[in-house]
Amino acid sequence: MRDSREGAAGRPSGPETLTDWLRARFSGIIEPIAREVAGVGIGPNTISVLGFLLQVGVGLLFFWGRFRVGGLILFFGAPLDALDGAVARASQRDGRFGAFLDSTLDRLSDAVLILGLTAYQIRGGGYVEVALLLTALVAAFMVSYTRARAESLGASCKVGLLTRLERILLIAVLAALGLTTLLAWALAILSAITVFQRVVHVYATCSEGD
Numbered sequence: 220m221r222d223s224r225e226g227a228a229g230r231p232s233g234p235e236t237l238t239d240w241l242r243a244r245f246s247g248i249i250e251p252i253a254r255e256v257a258g259v260g261i262g263p264n265t266i267s268v269l270g271f272l273l274q275v276g277v278g279l280l281f282f283w284g285r286f287r288v289g290g291l292i293l294f295f296g297a298p299l300d301a302l303d304g305a306v307a308r309a310s311q312r313d314g315r316f317g318a319f320l321d322s323t324l325d326r327l328s329d330a331v332l333i334l335g336l337t338a339y340q341i342r343g344g345g346y347v348e349v350a351l352l353l354t355a356l357v358a359a360f361m362v363s364y365t366r367a368r369a370e371s372l373g374a375s376c377k378v379g380l381l382t383r384l385e386r387i388l389l390i391a392v393l394a395a396l397g398l399t400t401l402l403a404w405a406l407a408i409l410s411a412i413t414v415f416q417r418v419v420h421v422y423a424t425c426s427e428g429d
Contacts, residue, residue, distance in 0.1 A: 253305035263307035267321045270299035274328040278335030281394065290395030297387055325383060329359045332390055351403040358410030359386060365417040374424045379413035
């Protein structure tokens with residue numbers, strides 16, 4: 220996952236997230252693969268699009284009720300989120316449009332996954348789950364928006380229980396286990412808590428500067 224808000228040295232600002240932690244621990248594996256991929260001429264934007272298409276496929280599997288298969292594919296396909304950024308650095312094509320495209324496709328991927336789960340619940344009459352998943356969808360977008368808006372004001376905002384990687388892993392694991400009701404509750408509650416955490420964090424950060 221490329222981060223359009225990384226500093227000039229390529230290091231993300233603010234507290235370390237799970238994404239940062241995994242990137243640092245597995246860079247010895249991801250970076251050599253990225254160099255090989257860049258060497259054969261595959262660009263980072265291509266990888267971003269392929270990752271998006273993979274998640275569209277998972278969303279369709281969720282719609283058809285194939286949760287275990289979809290969850291496993293999502294879990295093992297998650298490294299694509301890190302590979303596009305590594306390829307961008309390896310090929311020295313870490314441009315602004317690439318970061319924009321990646322962030323945009325991430326939001327669409329979130330929508331496809333959650334709407335796939337929602338459509339399945341509608342078919343089965345799970346209206347409580349539908350309400351929870353729609354709440355989770357709005358909250359997931361707000362998690363992204365609060366960070367983007369805060370950082371446009373110069374405040375770091377990477378805090379929270381459920382950033383995108385945690386959200387993808389939560390969906391993947393609980394779907395693979397067939398725990399779709401628990402997944403709906405967890406996504407809605409944890410996403411809402413994350414939005415609240417970010418609002419409080421930005422308030423505290425801005426208050427310090429006043």
